[in-house]
Amino acid sequence: MGNDLDVVVIGAGFAGLYMIHRLRGLGIAVHGLEAADGVGGTWFWNRYPGARCDSESYYYCYAFSRELEQEWDWSERYPGQAEILSYLEHVADRFDLRRSISFSTTVVSASWDGDRWVVDTEDGARWTCRWLVTAVGCLSSANVPDIPGLASFAGTWHHTGQWPHEGVDVAGRRVGVVGTGSTGIQAIPVLAEAAGHLTVFQRTANFSIPARNAPLSPEEAAGYKADYAAIREVQQASTNGHPFVVSDVDTLALPDDERRALFERAWERGGLRFRAAVRDVLADPAVNEQASEFIRSKIRSTVTDPDVAEALTPRDHPFATKRPPIDTDYFETYNRPDVSLVDVRADPIAEITPGGVRLASGAEHPLDVLVFATGFDALSGPLLRLGLRGRDGLALADAWAEGAATYLGLGVAGFPNLFTITGPGSPSVLTNMPTSIEQHVDWIADVVAHLRAHDLDAEPTPEAQARWADHVREAADATLLPQAASSWYLGANVPGKPRVFLPYAGGFARYRGMCDAEAQAGYPGFALRARRQVA
Ligand code: FAD
Ligand code: NAP
Numbered sequence: 001m002g003n004d005l006d007v008v009v010i011g012a013g014f015a016g017l018y019m020i021h022r023l024r025g026l027g028i029a030v031h032g033l034e035a036a037d038g039v040g041g042t043w044f045w046n047r048y049p050g051a052r053c054d055s056e057s058y059y060y061c062y063a064f065s066r067e068l069e070q071e072w073d074w075s076e077r078y079p080g081q082a083e084i085l086s087y088l089e090h091v092a093d094r095f096d097l098r099r100s101i102s103f104s105t106t107v108v109s110a111s112w113d114g115d116r117w118v119v120d121t122e123d124g125a126r127w128t129c130r131w132l133v134t135a136v137g138c139l140s141s142a143n144v145p146d147i148p149g150l151a152s153f154a155g156t157w158h159h160t161g162q163w164p165h166e167g168v169d170v171a172g173r174r175v176g177v178v179g180t181g182s183t184g185i186q187a188i189p190v191l192a193e194a195a196g197h198l199t200v201f202q203r204t205a206n207f208s209i210p211a212r213n214a215p216l217s218p219e220e221a222a223g224y225k226a227d228y229a230a231i232r233e234v235q236q237a238s239t240n241g242h243p244f245v246v247s248d249v250d251t252l253a254l255p256d257d258e259r260r261a262l263f264e265r266a267w268e269r270g271g272l273r274f275r276a277a278v279r280d281v282l283a284d285p286a287v288n289e290q291a292s293e294f295i296r297s298k299i300r301s302t303v304t305d306p307d308v309a310e311a312l313t314p315r316d317h318p319f320a321t322k323r324p325p326i327d328t329d330y331f332e333t334y335n336r337p338d339v340s341l342v343d344v345r346a347d348p349i350a351e352i353t354p355g356g357v358r359l360a361s362g363a364e365h366p367l368d369v370l371v372f373a374t375g376f377d378a379l380s381g382p383l384l385r386l387g388l389r390g391r392d393g394l395a396l397a398d399a400w401a402e403g404a405a406t407y408l409g410l411g412v413a414g415f416p417n418l419f420t421i422t423g424p425g426s427p428s429v430l431t432n433m434p435t436s437i438e439q440h441v442d443w444i445a446d447v448v449a450h451l452r453a454h455d456l457d458a459e460p461t462p463e464a465q466a467r468w469a470d471h472v473r474e475a476a477d478a479t480l481l482p483q484a485a486s487s488w489y490l491g492a493n494v495p496g497k498p499r500v501f502l503p504y505a506g507g508f509a510r511y512r513g514m515c516d517a518e519a520q521a522g523y524p525g526f527a528l529r530a531r532r533q534v535a
Contacts, residue, residue, distance in 0.1 A: 003127045005029045007448065008119050010107050010386065011135035012097075013041015015421040015437045017088065018062060019135055021095050022445040028452070032101035032135075033121060039092045039101070041137050043084040046183075047167075048160035048371070050190035051081035054182065054272055054326050055432045057216065058224040059243050061087065063232050064438055068094065070225055078213045078271075078326075109387035112416055115531075130457075131417045131448050134383060138422055138429050141381035143374050143494055145178070149351040149358075157370040160187060170369055172196040176357055178349070179373030180206050182325040187373055189333040199365050201344045201357065204486060205314040207295050211326040212270030239507040241427070241435030244276040251278045251290050263294040275320050282320055282479045292319040302331040309334075311343050321484035323429065378488045379424040379502040380404035390415035391459075403491070403500030405469050407460030407525050408515055410440065416459040416529075417451070419444045424502045425472050429489070431508050439508075443515050447523065456528045464525030475506035 009019045012034035023030040036044045053060050057074035072087060079087070092098050106122040110132055117132040142161040144150075150157065158168060160183045175195040177184055180202045192198045224231065234243040251259050266277035280287045296313050303309035312331060333339055347359045356367035377384075380400060388396040394414045399405070406412050409426025411419055421440045422428035428436055451458055476482050481489060482501055491497035504511055518525055 003125065004116075005031050005127065005129040006452070007031075007131045007133055008033060008117065008127050008129040009133045009135050010034075010110075010119075011041060011137060011140075011421075012036070012039045012092075012101050012103075013043070013135065013137055013140075014062075014088065014434050015137070015441065016041070016101075016135035017091055017095075017097055018064065018438060018441045019133055019421065019444065020097050020100050021064075022441055023448065024100065026445060026449050028448065030100060031127070031129075032097075033105045033107055033119070033127065034101055034103050035106040037104045038089070039098070040085045040088045042139060043081050043088060045140070045161050045163070047081055047163040047165060048158075048183065048187050048373070049170075049194070050186035050188075050328075051160075051163075051183075052186060052211075052213070053078050053080075053084060054211070055242065055434075056271065057083075058221075059231060059235060059432060060084070060434060062091065062434060062438065063228075063235075066228075069228050073221060074216055076213055076215055078211055107386055109389070111389040111393070112391060112418075114391075117417065131419065131451070133419045133421065133444060134386065134423070135421045136382035136386065138379045138382070138433075139376040141377040141385055142372075143377050143381075144372055145374055146495070147349055147352050149353055152354050153352050153356075153370060154354040155356075155368040155370060157372065159372045159374065160184075161376060168369060170195045173368040174356075174366055175199070175369045175371065176201060176365060176367040177371045177373055178344075179375065180204065181373065181375055182323060183375070184373035185325040185327045185330045187371065188339075189327070189329045191371070192333045192336055192339050195369075196338065198339045199342060199357075199367065200339065201342050201349060201365075202311070203345050203348075204316065205312050206322065206325060207292065207314050207319045208325045208327045208330050209272070209274040209295070210267065210270045211328050212268075213328055235432070235435050236512070237509050239509065241431035241433075241508045242272065242276075244273050246276045246279060248279050249277075250280075251287055252284075259290065260294070263291065267294075267298065271326055272324065275324065282481065285318065285480060288318040288320075288480055295319060299331055302335075304335050308341055311341055317484035317487070318480045321481050322487045322489070375488055375493055377494045377497070378491075379428065380491070380497075381494070383420065383423065388415065388418070390418070401498070403498035404502060405465055405500075407465045407468050408511075408518065409504060410443065410515070411458070411460045411526070413460045413462045413465045416457050418459070419447070424500075425468060425504055427504045427506075427508045427511050430503045430505060436508065439512055439515070443519065446519055450519075450523070451528075454528075455531050457531060458523060458526040458528050460525055461527050468525075471506070472504050473501060475504060476501035479505050481505055 006028045007030040009032045057079040110119040116128045119127040142159040176199045178201045231243045266274045347361045350360045357365045404424035406425040409423040486492045
């Protein structure tokens with residue numbers, strides 16, 4: 001195989017693997033470029049203690065192969081990082097995908113030369129292709145805060161999304177964690193078990209629901225396998241790609257004791273499904289406040305020190321307007337004598353010293369290991385890092401100076417023959433992602449087959465892109481989601497990042513219908529040009 005291809009796919013996580021499989025099935029010459037030295041994406045990189053899925057194992061997996069569905073056995077309700085990585089390695093082997101991927105190959109730039117994409121990698125190689133597909137993930141650009149003095153730290157520090165494969169020895173050591181998002185909330189209880197002392201630096205208190213993880217019994221696993229057709233149907237018709245039907249119970253109409261009992265049942269069942277226990281939790285502030293207050297009451301009754309409980313109680317954003325974490329013994333961990341909570345909203349981190357963290361007040365926290373659970377430059381970040389240049393040398397960074405804009409999250413005006421799996425403006429991170437990924441991959445495989453059959457190039461029209469941007473904004477504004485001012489959904493976690501609501505909040509099933517309609521109508525939102533006319 002030479003370096004000139006029909007399609008180059010960047011990334012070999014859930015998205016890249018399936019994209020390569022689909023395109024190969026169509027007889028299209030495709031090759032994948034992956035920065036890591038193995039497959040798995042998120043599950044290759046995020047090896048921090050406690051890393052685990054929040055989607056349940058029976059549906060955090062591909063749906064495209066009935067055989068794969070039946071032959072893979074999950075061991076727990078929520079699979080851990082190592083198990084998901086094994087699953088993706090199995091997929092790569094089962095479908096013989098590794099021969100179509102160059103590993104340890106980081107794309108540093110990709111330019112449209114008027115006829116093809118020219119893709120350059122860090123090792124000096126060059127690839128050319130007619131269609132470029134990004135499968136770089138929404139949460140793959142680590143966000144390490146720019147805190148003065150970090151380079152002087154005499155201990156070791158790590159971002160959770162770039163965790164060393166050999167692990168980090170925290171036994172008996174003084175460990176600090178910055179961040180209490182989904183990652184911090186998973187890592188903190190596990191780190192507390194091993195560390196000598198754990199200090200949590202919290203800027204924003206977070207809601208969290210107990211995961212209630214447990215081994216998956218053979219009977220449960222067999223039940224899911226027998227039910228897959230129905231499970232997949234519910235997912236396809238859902239708002240979030242999860243196989244839950246959102247309850248139609250109006251909690252505002254319920255007497256207090258019935259409402260409390262309903263929330264208690266949802267709390268006992270645990271997991272992301274808590275959100276689906278009542279209707280309108282993300283639409284009606286009064287309903288949301290009931291759910292929020294229920295969780296606050298659980299924090300108060302779990303954490304024994306009332307001051308610590310209050311510091312852990314979220315009051316600045318409605319429940320689930322930031323991605324709600326699920327946990328195993330998160331709040332309980334603060335009852336340990338060897339765990340301290342530091343409120344860095346009240347007393348911000350001023351600098352990192354050789355010995356630890358110094359706060360604005362001058363208070364010092366001596367540390368041996370510092371863990372940044374500080375999240376990602378989400379959705380647009382991994383795409384901007386590709387150094388993309390479209391027609392007439394247009395840089396993506398310039399095209400997106402005011403914020404990421406796409407058509408359907410699938411392509412960008414000015415960037416011919418570029419397709420973006422789970423790009424900004426698609427449901428992506430608001431859904432169970434394998435479901436959204438498969439929908440995007442199938443759509444992209446179809447459009448590439450269509451363009452090849454008719455010898456066309458395609459890019460979104462500026463008009464279609466502008467209409468879509470309006471719709472993405474309206475869909476977000478119809479919910480409470482934009483009320484979380486510091487949310488990464490808005491880009492607010494990265495200094496200087498334009499504030500644009502990034503994912504599409506109109507629901508997975510509705511979105512899928514719009515993508516299908518676009519294809520059925522012959523791609524009216526795209527300028528389709530016969531090959532020779534493209535400049
Ligand atoms: P990724 O898995 O992020 O893969 C992208 C790949 O692209 C990476 O391997 C990366 O190395 C590669 N890449 C990026 N840039 C370049 C470049 N310039 N050159 C070469 N290669 C490049 N989603 C859920 O639905 N449910 C969950 O419970 C859930 N849990 C999560 C837990 C964690 C800790 C994290 C971080 C995310 C979680 N997610 C979850 C989201 C998760 O990212 C997706 O579910 C899914 O794994 C994304 O797959 P992907 O292939 O799109 O992207
Ligand atoms: P995150 O949600 O962005 O949380 C980052 C945390 O770090 C926040 O508490 C943030 O505080 C804090 N922070 C950032 N910069 C800081 C600074 N300079 N000083 C002090 N605190 C700082 O990131 P994440 O927890 O890695 O999660 C990102 C997403 O990945 C999740 O929302 C989810 O989609 C996915 N994820 C999923 C799972 C799962 O499903 N199992 C697990 C992990 C991650 P503020 O809130 O004040 O900004």
